[in-house]
Amino acid sequence: MNATSSSPANPPAGDWRIDRDRAITLFGPVAHDWPIEIVEETGSTNADLMARMRALPQRADALARPLVRVAYLQTAGRGRRGRSWVAQPGDALLFSLACVLPRPIDGLAGLSLAIGSALVDGLRTLPVAAPGQIALKWPNDVLLEGDKLVGILVETAWSTPDATAVVIGIGTNVRGADALAAKIDALNAGADAPAVPGTTPTALSRAWPNANLTDTLAAELNALEAALKRFGEAGFAPFQARWNACHAYAGRQVTLFEQGKEIMRGAAVGVDERGQLLVDTASGRETVTTGDVSLRITGGGA
Template identity: 60%
Template sequence: MTDTHFDASSPTPSGESRPNESRIDRERAVALSPAVSSPMLEIVDETASTNTDLMQRMKAMPRERAVAGVHVVRAAYRQTAGRGRQGRSWQAQPGHALMFSVGCIVPRPLSGLAGLSLAVGAALVERLRALPGLAAGDAARIGLKWPNDVLLDGGKLAGILVETAWSTSSATAAVIGVGINVRSDPALDAELAAAAAALPEQARPTPPAALSQILPDADLTLTLAAALAGLSAMVDTFSSQGFAGFRARWSACHAYAGREVVLLENGEPFARGRALGVDDAGQLLLETADGIRAIATGDVSLRLAPSTP
């Protein structure tokens, strides 16, 4: 698959140009996220998984000469084997969702990466809330569900998958995969809703949400630029401070703060309590009848607790 370059604008009747919402304008995206140079940004029409592509790339990188920071970004309009946490698939129609991965070197051993995926979530929410044209009240509707789902009005706006290609005593090669629903897709939403309805209630995934619900002119280019600017800065901060530098920022985006939640493992509930926040390792602090319990991420899912009569 070769990179594809686009003129992401189309003429209007007046002769002016306007952004093509369903394509990525490479030059504009790079100009708005200066930490990512044009050679670092790859855009392809289709691939199996941008995370898989970059995992292979990062594994081949010479470890002894690895330089900290973002090395490559790969975006695709269509993924035939896109995936999220716990092996779930990521479904999206080309032009409606932004799907990309970032290959980076974090100058920390594997043991120093606790909370990295939560830091990614906090950085994304902050940048999405700051998108031009987004009213403050609408921006506040974007939040985080532990550990790292980005929500809009309770629906899933974005998903995150962090994988590590290798680690030494001083550095780790990581691939950060991100999927953001930019434009609503009623047909896919209806398909997903029908599939979810056939599942037991506690096994149903969070329904999708799209950025265009609060920002009608949302486009792939501006969303990608905002995300890349946030992730580049996040890698720098996390490298020096770890998740401790993001704990307060994550809590400021916590959509379920103070609410009663249920924790599921393999689809079965194992804990219930009031979500308080997270600790310096990114573990959820859950207030239960037996006291405060710290929950590690792992293969755990969180749901709002059903209301009791």
């Protein structure tokens, strides 16, 4: 791993940076070999790695091992559907992972869900209170006690009949949940809508007072190493049962929206072998793909 110098604006007090030596101690044998860059500030780690992946030859062996880029501050961080990712330096673990998966683009169905499942398993290895409260919300979020802890953004740089270059962006709120919630409230000033369950931000420190970037990074990368290999070999199917076991809204009444308009409501059952959401509606079981679809507990708003 390597780190650049220069300092982000208004960093928090205390020892908040990633401890290089401790991280190396915590990494599993394969993650030890991954190139891991740590920079003070960038626009977007996803954009940085997307540019590199597009410059590679379009072959399955174009990248020997996953490449990880961590930034303490992202000035143009993005979430799903182009939303901004708001975080103060030291409060959130913000990184992207680039890899070439030995699958065509139509074989990537459920990748973001597989990543979410791996992150839940990784985070549950940390000394958090009630690890079972770390759960999954379809399609791309990890929740802690019902509030948003982790966001996932998957982008593809190129694809061939036997390989796809992907960049996986992951943002985990580690500390400072109250400050983050206040900042988001300020950004939404004037909006009359109540807080929507599953979208209110929370932080890992809520369940682990000593939460830090170093241990969180190691736990997540160690879980992702095995998950990426497994997904490359067999797609989402091996993750289906695990995802359903961690489903935060299993059996609950939900409403689905597309571009702000309600398209369906019913009981969330789980996901199928391609990561599609199964919903029992008044007219029968429906299957929902991802795309520009958002899910809320019924009555929670859009």
